[in-house]
Amino acid sequence: MTETDLQTEKTSRRSLVWRQFKKNKPAMVGVALVLVLGLVALFAPFLAGDVPIVMRKDAKLYLLPNVITYGALQAENMYRNFDRWEPGPGEFAWRPPIPYSPLRQNLRERLEPPGREHWLGTDDRGRDVLSRIVWGTRISMSVGFIAVGIAVLIGIVLGALAGFYGGAVDALILRFIEIWICVPSFFLVITVMAFLEPSIVNIMVVIGLTGWPGIARLVRGEFLKQKQQEYAIAARASGLNDRRIIFRHLLPNALSPVFVSATFGVAGAILTESGLSFLGFGVPPPTASWGEILKQSQSYVDFAWW
Structure with a gap:
């Protein structure tokens, strides 16, 4: 088979995957929502x-x-x-289009209902709610992607080492993963954040450091399967070093389940950040985040639902 034939086959496979994906309406809606939120986060200074x-x-x-x-x-x-x-x-x-800063206070307009000036009303300090939601999207999306990036990096390294070398290395890493999974991650995050200064960086790091075990197990399983394939055996026989075999040959073929897990991980990280902010362990005020907005509004939900 020539190089042109291989390229054509890869293109046809991608087209087939895309056609099958487009038939999944809920998945397409989910992708559209993620893209919209990403654009809102990216262009927040141009929106509010x-x-x-x-x-x-x-x-x-x-x-x-x-x-x-x-x-x-x-x-x-x-x-x-x-x-x-x-x-x-x-x-x-x-x-x-939303000419209000998420931080600018105006006590003369506190708890204003939705209207022409403030499309979603104002909070207890006169800040525009829609502006804070837009800028809170940037915080929440940043936490989601960066925290998951940290978790993916740790999970890939540990999972690759466990799956590739096996034996004592695999047993040691697997026991460590099992012990880590036994600890409820959300309570672990709350405990750690109680000893740290509330900041967006600390939240990203802590969520990332507690979210890697599932990814590590996925990568380990894929490496156990991939290292038995003919291309991996041929790479070993050709005298390539372990690092080259792991990162150039095995890892690219083991990333598919990682992408799926990372997608759900972003949503989980956003929910964790929102929960931390709601409980007072997240982004410090007056920085806008979704959890902080919910925390501030809970006292006024009976008479100022916006």
């Missing part, structure tokens, strides 16, 4: 904030001040007056 996207003031043009830096604006004492500044002659400001 009191800093204009493009503005002209005093014959100076500011491009993307909401993304690049606040330094020049703060130097001119403009930043804290954006919510009241109106362009004069020859000036303009192109603001995000």
Whole structure:
């Protein structure tokens, strides 16, 4: 079989997988929702904030001040007056569609119901709820992907070592995994966070360090199967070192279940972060996160449902 035939076969397999995937309507809806949330997190500065996207003031043009830096604006004492500044002659400001900062407080507008000014109302400190949800998406999605990235890295390394070498190495790592799984991960995260300063970085690291056992077991099982295949035996016979066999030959063929597990892991990490923030162990206020928003709103649900 020529190289062209192999490439054609790979392309046809990918097309077949994609066609089968498209037939799964719930899966397509899930992918669409993840993409929407990812776009909201990525473009949060363009969707919500009191800093204009493009503005002209005093014959100076500011491009993307909401993304690049606040330094020049703060130097001119403009930043804290954006919510009241109106362009004069020859000036303009192109603001995000939700022109409110997730941190800016206005006690005169506290607990305002949904309306033209605030589409989802305001919280107990007069902050725009929709703006906080948009920026909370960035926090929650960041926690999900980075925490799962840490868990995947640890799980791949330990699972690959256990599955490839077997014997005493496999037994030692497998016993460690089983002991780790016996401890409820959420309570372990709460216990560790109780001794650490609440921060987004600590949350990512702790969730990542507690979420690897399932991935390690998946990788171990795949390596036990893949190392018996003919290509792995041929790689050993050709004299390749263990590191090259593991990372260049076995690992690419063992990643399929890891991707599936990582997908669910992102959702689990987001729920864990929300739960931690709701219990007071998560992202410190006034930073907006989904759990923090729920925590702050629970006292007002009876008379201010928004």
